[in-house]
Amino acid sequence: MRIEILGRYRRSARNRLLCVAVLVATAFGLPDVGDAGYAAIPLSECTGEELHGKKFYLTADLDCAAIGDSTPTGGLWFNRRSAKLDLNGFSVRNASRGVFCGKCKITGPGTIADSTSGIEGSNIRVSDVTLRDNEREGIRSVGKLRIENSLIENNGIGATGVKKVRITDSVITGNRMDGLFAVAYGGFNNPPVTCTKSRVKIKNSDIVGNNIGPQPEPWACDFSEVIGCADIRTCNRAPVIDAASSCDTSFSVDQVNSWGVCALD
Numbered sequence: 098m099r100i101e102i103l104g105r106y107r108r109s110a111r112n113r114l115l116c117v118a119v120l121v122a123t124a125f126g127l128p129d130v131g132d133a134g135y136a137a138i139p140l141s142e143c144t145g146e147e148l149h150g151k152k153f154y155l156t157a158d159l160d161c162a163a164i165g166d167s168t169p170t171g172g173l174w175f176n177r178r179s180a181k182l183d184l185n186g187f188s189v190r191n192a193s194r195g196v197f198c199g200k201c202k203i204t205g206p207g208t209i210a211d212s213t214s215g216i217e218g219s220n221i222r223v224s225d226v227t228l229r230d231n232e233r234e235g236i237r238s239v240g241k242l243r244i245e246n247s248l249i250e251n252n253g254i255g256a257t258g259v260k261k262v263r264i265t266d267s268v269i270t271g272n273r274m275d276g277l278f279a280v281a282y283g284g285f286n287n288p289p290v291t292c293t294k295s296r297v298k299i300k301n302s303d304i305v306g307n308n309i310g311p312q313p314e315p316w317a318c319d320f321s322e323v324i325g326c327a328d329i330r331t332c333n334r335a336p337v338i339d340a341a342s343s344c345d346t347s348f349s350v351d352q353v354n355s356w357g358v359c360a361l362d
Contacts, residue, residue, distance in 0.1 A: 141155075148180075158190070164193075171212075179200045184205045188207060190212065198218040205224065210227070214233045223243070232253055234256065236249065241262075245267065249276075250268070251271045254278050255272040258279050264298070271309060274326045276304040277297070277328070277329045293332055300342060325353075326348070330347070
């Protein structure tokens with residue numbers, strides 16, 4: 098009984114301290130502590146090195162040009178299985194990968210731009226983020242992908258997801274190849290090799306005006322011997338698009354035809 102009571106007391110005291118920390122952070126306009134006491138870590142520069150921690154927030158615009166391709170990541174590299182980044186109104190630019198992570202959540206407002214790839218990871222969620230002018234993908238997940246209230250424009254490919262893809266209240270436009278590519282996984286540094294049954298749901302979003310070219314190698318619109326980019330390109334499962342959303346073109350790699358779900362299919 099004594100051990101149970103002591104355990105309850107300690108948990109209660111810890112919760113009271115956490116509440117105080119959250120109130121202080123709110124009062125001074127800092128990102129909240131949250132996540133069972135993990136303090137948010139400020140970031141003011143690109144290092145290209147592993148970042149150890151769970152929660153981070155930017156305190157300045159980050160220009161990673163000095164690092165360039167000298168490291169595989171070249172931007173912000175989160176080594177934890179799960180990490181959160183608050184862009185806090187700032188930007189990340191001129192990196193080989195703006196953000197490289199496992200499972201991560203990135204919130205804005207903020208911008209990731211002018212890099213080889215904007216965001217790469219295995220399970221990614223972005224909210225209120227602008228991804229533009231990245232050479233390859235604006236965002237690339239080799240697992241689940243969730244995009245909310247975001248703008249993805251003028252990249253090589255707008256967004257790539259392999260398993261479940263959810264896009265809500267967002268715009269994907271003006272990308273040179275696919276707006277959304279939900280087909281395959283070939284590894285972070287390799288072209289796609291496997292046709293997957295991705296589940297794509299799009300709600301209150303516009304995926305239009307993509308596949309405008311040019312198409313650089315090896316990231317051109319070919320998959321094995323099937324060639325064709327579109328606003329939405331999937332394998333053998335049609336994307337689910339609600340009435341409040343729009344797209345111009347769709348393409349099925351498996352059927353080598355459009356899905357008949359977009360305006361110009």
